[in-house]
Amino acid sequence: MTNKISYTSTMNILDHETFGSNERARVVNSDTFMLDASKKTHHAFFIGKCGGEVRIELEITFKQNASGSISVKETAKLFEGASTNSTDLDGTASKAITVAKNESKVVVFRVNNTDDGGDYADITLNITNSVISDSDCTAGIKAKAQALGSAFTGAATSNINAPTAVNSGKRVTFKNCDIYCSPETGTHEVHGAIREKYHAVGGPNNALSLPVTDETATPDKLGRYNHFKGNGSIYWHPTTGPKLIRGGIRQTWAKSGWEKGAYGYPTSDEIKIHTNKNEWFSDFQNGLIFWVNQKAETPKTASLSASKVRALFEKIFKDKSKDSKDLKIDSVKISEVSDTGSDFTRSKNRKITFKIEGDYESGVFFIPNPSYTITLRIAFESDKNPDGKVKCKLSARLDHWHIHTSGVSHTKLLNGLKKSILEGFKKPFELGEVPENVGFLSFKVTSTGGIKLYFTTTGLGAVGAVLAQQKLDAL
16 A cells, blocks of 8 residues: 655744744745655654744654554744744644545644744645555556656656556656556665666566665665565665675675674675575675575685785885885875775775875985875775686785975975886786685775685685685785
């Protein structure tokens, strides 16, 4: 069952201490929206101001009931003070009603200034509750399109009066979104990058089947998602791009706390390692879930801590600048670790920014040595996306640089450093090669600046992790 709710809320406000055109204000807000199994409650919040001193805050809650009726509660607060931004609460009032299915109602109530003066607001709510049968997909899709608005959907690109049959349901395509409907899943839209991913994996004919939610904001307010009938979801985050997650891996992730848990957002679609084996994995910002024999297993790993990565980079920088014998290096620090990078297929690795400070021995004892600060952002990359099978070359390359120098004759130092860095870091630094078919799944920069490689628990995965650790320790 779907409730299509249309309403108009009007606040007629009086500030009794003001005269003329500012004495009264009229604030009108309208909306159309849907309530169904995936969204049983809707909240609206409006503010009205009048006369320079009076502010009305109106909150409306709409709740779907099993009978097809909706419960509506309005709560109004009147603030009056030296300005309309006052926190001086001087009056409250509320009204609760039930609107039967396919019924329209008009609700009027007043909130008064009960502390001082004759300020008030008369609040009127005109509301219509239309119930749409889940089996009437033509009506459901039309109602959903109306609720979303043409600015959101764009023009229909298929016949809205005769929706296309798809996988036990119906679909109408629009310029900016698709709307799907079935008696089992209800009526829901898919748009943006999630829509692109949904199409790329086969749309409703994929194992995901039909959407069971609209695109919805994640609890952390940073990402977006659609859930689908086929025990799957597509999640999007600005630093990951859209990623498909389903089945047991999705359940494991959900138990960990979804995107707010230890794994963070998914950075890959679910990937099957072997076509003839039940081995899958999904990569995440802060980890990896490996699924084998109907359960999640902790992957084998090889790693370098952030302190060892810093020490490794200091070693590399000193080697690159060894020809500058008078260049003194006082400190090498990790100053920043970026977030992951958005990509449609596999999110990009984090990048580490190193900060190097020191000075240059000028040879003149009575003049302070010119000093420098260098920031180098390094991208850690694999030439191929690890999938348990392919051979991968791992490297670190200069992604961005900045040099600041100061002191007497610092321009000469600046030019010398520019030359050294551009020549010294012209080629990527090779971290090593992971052979094919050793179960290598992911190459990750951690949020603290460490490096971590993930391998399967089956086949040669354990051996690959041991050899990778030996290679990292030898760097």
